[in-house]
Amino acid sequence: MLRVQGLTKRFGGVVAVDNASLDVAEGRIVALIGPNGAGKTTLFTMVSGFQKPDTGTVTYQNQDITGMAPHAICQMGVTRTFQIVQPFAGLSVRENIAIGSHLHHPKRADALAEAAVVAESLGMKAMLDRPAQDLTVAGRKRLELARALATRPKLLLLDEVMAGLIPSEVLEIIPMIRKIRDSGVTILLIEHVMQAVMSLSEEAYVLAQGKMIAHGTPQQLVADPTVIEAYLGHGAAERLKAEHANA
Amino acid sequence: MIKREHTGNVIVAVLLGVCALLPYFVLSAAWTGFAINILIFSLLALAWNITGGFGGMMSFGHAVLFGSSAYATAMLQLHLGLNAWLAGAVALAVGALVGGFIGALSFRYGLRGSYFALVTLAFAEVFRVLASSFTVTGGGQGLSLPLGRELANLQFASRLDNYTFVLILVLIALAITIAVRRSRFGAYLIAIRENEEAAKALGINTFRVKVLAMTLSGAMAGTAGVAYLQTFLFVDSQIGFGTVMSFEALLGPIIGGAGTVLGPILGSLVLHTLGEVARESIGGAPGLNLVFYGVVLLIILRFLPDGLMGIFKPRSRAQAKPEGK
Numbered sequence: 248m249l250r251v252q253g254l255t256k257r258f259g260g261v262v263a264v265d266n267a268s269l270d271v272a273e274g275r276i277v278a279l280i281g282p283n284g285a286g287k288t289t290l291f292t293m294v295s296g297f298q299k300p301d302t303g304t305v306t307y308q309n310q311d312i313t314g315m316a317p318h319a320i321c322q323m324g325v326t327r328t329f330q331i332v333q334p335f336a337g338l339s340v341r342e343n344i345a346i347g348s349h350l351h352h353p354k355r356a357d358a359l360a361e362a363a364v365v366a367e368s369l370g371m372k373a374m375l376d377r378p379a380q381d382l383t384v385a386g387r388k389r390l391e392l393a394r395a396l397a398t399r400p401k402l403l404l405l406d407e408v409m410a411g412l413i414p415s416e417v418l419e420i421i422p423m424i425r426k427i428r429d430s431g432v433t434i435l436l437i438e439h440v441m442q443a444v445m446s447l448s449e450e451a452y453v454l455a456q457g458k459m460i461a462h463g464t465p466q467q468l469v470a471d472p473t474v475i476e477a478y479l480g481h482g483a484a485e486r487l488k489a490e491h492a493n494a
Numbered sequence: 495m496i497k498r499e500h501t502g503n504v505i506v507a508v509l510l511g512v513c514a515l516l517p518y519f520v521l522s523a524a525w526t527g528f529a530i531n532i533l534i535f536s537l538l539a540l541a542w543n544i545t546g547g548f549g550g551m552m553s554f555g556h557a558v559l560f561g562s563s564a565y566a567t568a569m570l571q572l573h574l575g576l577n578a579w580l581a582g583a584v585a586l587a588v589g590a591l592v593g594g595f596i597g598a599l600s601f602r603y604g605l606r607g608s609y610f611a612l613v614t615l616a617f618a619e620v621f622r623v624l625a626s627s628f629t630v631t632g633g634g635q636g637l638s639l640p641l642g643r644e645l646a647n648l649q650f651a652s653r654l655d656n657y658t659f660v661l662i663l664v665l666i667a668l669a670i671t672i673a674v675r676r677s678r679f680g681a682y683l684i685a686i687r688e689n690e691e692a693a694k695a696l697g698i699n700t701f702r703v704k705v706l707a708m709t710l711s712g713a714m715a716g717t718a719g720v721a722y723l724q725t726f727l728f729v730d731s732q733i734g735f736g737t738v739m740s741f742e743a744l745l746g747p748i749i750g751g752a753g754t755v756l757g758p759i760l761g762s763l764v765l766h767t768l769g770e771v772a773r774e775s776i777g778g779a780p781g782l783n784l785v786f787y788g789v790v791l792l793i794i795l796r797f798l799p800d801g802l803m804g805i806f807k808p809r810s811r812a813q814a815k816p817e818g819k
Contacts, residue, residue: 316699321696322697329691329695333689333692394692394696
């Protein structure tokens with residue numbers, strides 16, 4: 248469904264994303280993981296059209312969408328969320344979500360009605376008329392998700408929707424994401440909460456210092472020495488193995 | 495919460511309605527002239543409110559739209575002998591085009607906030623200098639329409655007829671504002687004001703929406719320009735493109751409540767009534783009213799940052815205890 252090939256992005260002398268490729272098959276939940284500063288969000292911004300890659304291509308449903316405008320990509324069915332939440336602060340939760348549902352509903356009343364339905368499916372019914380700026384972190388993260396869902400995406404790009412949540416909130420949001428996938432939405436997610444990655448995704452890519460270093464099931468990846476070294480530093484895999492042997 | 499806002503709207507609507515009827519029953523001809531002034535500034539304020547209030551695009555040069563239309567209709571009538579109604583209609587299109595052009599140019603290069611404000615201000619100044627330099631625009635003397643107080647010339651036999659004409663224009667502008675407020679277009683504009691990046695991510699072509707808003711605002715400000723010309727039969731570069739007119743456009747909405755439907759009219763009414771009362775009682779120096787406007791603006795911004803309509807707005811927790819932004 249989504250194919251990223253040889254994507255590269257430089258900021259001055261820094262190569263944020265270096266010749267990265269990945270594939271997302273329809274109907275799957277694919278995770279993109281990696282240490283801080285690996286370039287995961289930069290990769291997302293290029294897929295969603297917010298930044299143009301220096302080289303490489305992004306193909307969605309066999310169409311080249313490289314360098315297209317963000318709104319055009321969203322209209323094709325690819326919607327992203329923001330790691331740093333971006334609510335329409337002065338608007339109510341209902342109005343926030345309605346901006347998303349307007350994509351398929353020209354009429355105000357229809358968009359507002361659809362917003363209520365989306366909110367209810369994410370357990371936000373009680374917050375509908377509260378200003379977005381009054382929400383807690385968890386509420387704002389959920390609002391990001393609700394707004395994106397309201398655009399009826401076929402492919403959802405989730406940028407750390409679980410960061411900053413307490414464990415009980417994470418447990419609440421995991422089944423929601425699974426439910427979204429079961430309704431026919433393909434999901435590519437960036438996540439640091441490994442508990443979520445392990446239980447949600449069938450497949451994960453690991454990005455470190457801009458390069459795609461590994462790909463496999465999450466279970467394979469946590470045992471992969473290259474991945475462990477990327478997270479914990481050079482030689483970490485050896486030391487861990489030694490400790491295991493001693494214990 | 496919402497009920498309180500609704501009550502506020504009703505109170506202000508009744509208040510404005512009563513004020514709008516005063517010239518028919520109470521006021522002298524001189525005060526009716528003053529009322530016409532307020533209505534023309536209300537038109538301009540409603541125009542600014544579309545872009546500045548709903549869309550958050552702070553224009554400091556809305557005079558350029560007002561002046562372009564005023565000059566366009568004057569020149570079409572004087573130089574080409576066009577009928578005043580037809581010239582007025584063409585002038586609205588000119589205002590819309592100028593608005594769309596400035597918008598397209600600014601937003602193409604991603605200008606926002608103070609940069610957009612400066613560009614609009616610069617456009618108004620350039621147009622002011624150009625208008626005072628060419629004979630076709632009447633140079634420093636400006637353009638005067640010949641007196642012909644007939645409806646066919648879009649001129650009025652009495653002040654009251656003139657007042658009625660401008661009042662109808664204001665009501666149309668108000669209807670447009672309400673329609674925008676209740677439409678997807680309006681919702682998109684507000685989304686752009688609140689967070690442009692998020693708006694893009696949700697599939698909104700922000701460039702197109704912003705340019706459309708500037709075009710609509712241009713036509714509405716142009717209406718004010720045409721109404722001004724047909725009322726006073728005169729325009730010069732200082733009136734048409736001067737900074738005073740640009741500030742008139744934004745003071746009304748900011749004092750009354752930017753992004754509300756009735757705020758721009760309420761703001762224009764309160765500002766000019768207070769200004770007139772102050773001038774009558776203090777008498778005196780020209781420009782004193784501007785000093786007075788400044789003081790009013792400071793007081794409003796300090797105590798009612800959402801404008802007068804903000805009195806009726808429920809305060810959210812975050813506003814009561816502002817976060818660093």
